[in-house]
Amino acid sequence: MAKFTETSTLREVISDPEGKAVIKQAFPLALMHPRFQEGLDYNLREVIEDNMGAMVGIPNEKVKAVIEQLYSL
8 A cells, every 4th residue: 555645745745754755855945945834734636736836946747756756655
């Protein structure tokens, strides 16, 4: 069973050492960005659907690729 699904929140992802490592590797400064902190209660599906990466200059395609990595953990 996958560790993360589309209903997992960003808070759950960064609370997990493997999930946090994926985020830090792909987006090294993301965890310090205020907008990231505001989005901790969004689930992974909402992150993609709402194109949340665009708020901080990250293309949605890159966000999707990283979320796919999280799904494979």
